[in-house]
Each structure stands twice: as structure tokens, then as C-alpha cells.
Amino acid sequence: MAEGGPHGDTCARYDGASGFSFILSVLITLGIVISYLPQYHRIRLKKTSEGLSTQFLLLGSCSSLFTLTNIILVSSRARRCCLQGELSLFNCISSQINLVQISTQSVCAILILVFVLHYTRGSIKQDKNEYKRIVLVGKFVAGHVVVSILEILFGLVNAYEAPMMIIANVNGLLSTTLTMMKYIPQIYTTYKLKHPGTLSIGMMCVQTPGGALFTLTLFLSKGSHWSSWISYFVAFILQGTLLSLCVYYEYFKSDGVEAQLLERREIDRRINENLNATDADEHTDAEPHLDEDANEHNNIQS
Template sequence: MASRDLPPVAPRCPETHDVPTLVLSLMLCTGLVVSYLPQHFRIINAKTSEGFSPWYLLLGATSSASGMLNLLIVQWPLFRCCSIISAGRCFESLLGFFQVTLQWLLFTIILVLYLTYFPKHLKYQRVMPLESDVNGDYGATSIYESGESPSSNNGGTVTTTPEWRLAVTLGLVVLLHLSLLFLLSISLLLVLPDTIPAHPYLRYLATFLGISGTILAVLQYAPQIYRTYHTKLVGALSLGTMAIQVPGSVLFVLSLVFRPGTDWTSWLAYAVTGAMQGALLVICILWKRRQKSLGIDDFGNPISTIDPQDSERRPLINDN
């Protein structure tokens, strides 16, 4: 049967309140904020984002953006319903989209903080000519290892490190990915006719966003797990955030499964992300115990258990 242009009439719009789903969605939105705040505050308080993989942040930001846009397309009829139903019912029907958008926003804040608090000793380097090399090769050393500033005149050339340039490049890729796909989605939603079922172009785009978001989610935690496993340090990762989000991801997925207007392409990415995040949490707990036994902090620095003033007063030779 051919598709028919239909206005947002009452049979297509929610007519009853689903109290359990409403309560669950509100709890999940609150839980999302509570779970991400420890990670945000940890980076801000430590004044460093050392330990994060830029590829993890890239894949996470693009995956969550794809999921958000997927839900925007598949729930577009509910957006149109808001013109004929009450504001309260409109808000309730779109809570699934608000959940996904909130998660995208909170994760993207981590990316912004990562760039803002990028470790200084990994950000700049001074390139000096190697005097012993007749070929005129250059050697690069971190300018922060000796405590100097980028503006100090100690010879050589101060440049940014490859790590910092990669981080900035990936941040721009995230912005470009979101901008292009958002403009494409909105353009198709506004230009194409509202039909039942949805226009094939919209179905293709929604499927692409759902599948690409799932693939990106599968890949998301691989670089972070690899980095954390091989450095054997927790770094700026927040165990509190992961401890809340791992069980919360189960409820998050279930809330999307039972949402009207969603399908497997809308929730599969979050199911995969929750499982991978659980694996990262286990690794971090193991390394946390290892750090404690070695007497080092999350960044590999020795933990001093002796007050400096006490050590100055303590005699060098014990009379006993």
C-alpha cells in the first residue's frame, strides 16, 4: 500500500499517561546527571585530564550524537503531536529523546574538559637541534619537565606535541560530524512529506544513524580499555561515575525498549556501551588495588605518607 500524507491527528498521538515509564525516565535523567558529575568534578579538581584516550572521547561523542539524531527521526511524529496535545503530555512523550540528548550533552562536556585541562607536559615541546648529529636532526623534549614556560627563551623552537594536535583534530571531527548530520536530519524532516510509514530516505538515515552509533559504541571503549590496561593507572577516570552508570545502563536500555516509536536501532548502542563500560570498571578496580600496594596515586606519582615537617625534625641517625 502506498504511503499517505497524514497530519498529526489524535490516533497517532499519545492519549494516556504511562506513569511507570514516566517515573523511570525521570529517575534515569536524574541518575544521568548524578553519575556524570563525579567525572566532571574529578577533572576540574585534578586540573588534568591525563589518562583519557582521545579516541575514546571521539567515538563516544559521535556515537551518542548518532543515537540522539536517530531518536529525533524515529520520534518525529511525537514532536508534531506537541502542536495539538498539552505541554505536559508532550514532555512525557518526548522523555526518551530528552534522556538520549542529556547523555550526549553530559558526555560532550567530558570532551570539552579533556581539551581544557589537557596535561601541560603533553601539550608543548621544545625542539632542539642535536649538536652531535652532523645531519642536523632535531630532538624534542617536554618543556615542562624542567619547569619552564612556553614563552621562556632557552633556544630551540616551541611547538605543540602530536598528542595535543591529535586531540584538537578529533575535537573538530566531533563538531563537524554533529553539524553535518544534524543539518541533514532536520532538512529531511522538514522537506520530506510526513507519511505512514516514514519516507524511505528518513528510514534509511535513521537506520544508518542507529547502526553507525552501535558500531561506534562497540569501538568506543576499546581504545580506553587498551590505554588503561597498558598504563596500569586509573588516571582521571572516575570510578564513581562508572559504578553508577554500569547498572544504570540496564535501566536506561529498558526505558528505551518500552518507549513508543523506538526500535532496536535506538537502544542497541547503549546496551553495548554498558557492557564495555563494565569491563573498564573491572580493570580500573584492579589497577586501583595495584596502585595502593605500590604506594602510588592514580597518575603514577609516589604517595608521601610522611609529613615534610616531621621528616625535617626527625634525626638522621636513630640512637636506638
């Protein structure tokens, strides 16, 4: 049996993959995609980033990139075993299921930023200064993508050497750190606003218990590494806290009426502010969306 890494791991660690665990992992992957759909729909419907902190968008995207870089490097050991013919076809496929899961989750998380950038651009409901900050976030994340690609290429060149695992571990720890930094500002933002805003409760209702199950499958999978699942465990704890706040403000505090009024007042303030803006260039950029958003706002109030 071929040696599989700097710590004396062998390809045998990937043998004996469970069919049940594989099917469960596939279902979780589908669940990840479904869980993000309410958030995408909410951004498209509201056309505002109200309730989504800039730090949440930045750190969430960067955390996903760190985790994606980690799993691409960690799972390269199993791919090498497959290429050497040391594993059966099923064990080879099973050894890469974590890569599929984490890649799917990472892309879905980054798409939140993409949707915000696209659907709030020029919207009468969007705070213009906030949008400028979000654009800067988008540029920073794009730069991070380039750095991650370079890290992956360097790590794969040294696939069986210590540098690969050092890069993987550092990315895993950075992902965990940013996960904590991501949720704490978002929890504070929700606590301050006293309403969820554009933040989707439906998404979190699926993702919070799903996150616990996701972490468990990553932990129990053959050849799993702590640096690939620790950030998801931390995310499960913090997202549960955020979900509890959103549910309380939306459904329990004053029967949710206060949350709706606070959100509507903020949207009204932004609409009035944008309508009264004197900057000709900004007015021109926003004009294609004014009639649509104004009509939508009037329909909501009526």
C-alpha cells in the same frame, strides 16, 4: 486516527503512557547529569588527559551525536501526532521523554571532550603531543555537529517518508559501531596502563547499572525504536568490563598501591618533560599554569 509513518504506525502507539515510567525516566535523566559530575571534577582537578584515550574522546563524542540525530528524527513522528491533536498533553510529553534523556546523555558525553580541551590546555601535566591530537578531535567533532544538523534538517523535511527512517537507522547503527570501537581502545588503554588515571570510577559506578536501567526504559517506552536503544545496551556491557578493570587495578591489585605509583611516575615524567622543553612558544603558552600545577604537584608528593 492519523497515520504516523512509512510502516503504517498510528498515533495510537503513543497512547496510554505510564506515569510510573515517566517519573522513572525523569529520575534517570537527573541521574545522567549527576553521574558525569565526578568525571568533570576529576579532569578539572588533575588537569591531564592521562588515562583517557584519544579514541575514547573521539568515538564517544561522535557516537553521542549519531544517537542524538537518531532520536531527534525518530521522535518527530510523535511530535507530528501532538501537533495534529491526536494525543493528550501527558502522552505528548511522555512521547518526548526519550528525546530528553538521550539529548542530556549526549551533551554530557561531549562535555568530557570540552573539559579536557579547556582544563589541560597549557597544563604542565599534559602531554603536548597528546593535546594536539585532542585539538584535532575537537575540530572533527565540531564538523560532525554541522553534518548532523544538515541530516536532521533533511530528515525532518521528509518526516513521514522512508528517507527519515533510513537516516535514523543508519545513525543508530553507526552509534552502536562507534560505541564498540570507543570502549575497546579504552579497555586496552586501561589494561596497558594498569591504573584508571583521569578516568572516573565514581562516574562508571553510577553509569553502569544506570545504563542497564536506561536501556530498559528506552526499550519499554511507548513508540520505542530499536535503533535508539541498541547502542546503550552495548555500552552497558562494555562499560561494565571497563569498570571491572579499573576497580581491580585501583583497589585490589597490590591494594591499589601499584596503580598509584604508576600514575605518579607518568605524571612526574610529563612534568619533567614539559619543564625541560626548549620550545619558547610552548613555554609561553604554558607559563600561566606552571606555578599552579607545580605547587599542586609538590603538595601531592609532600
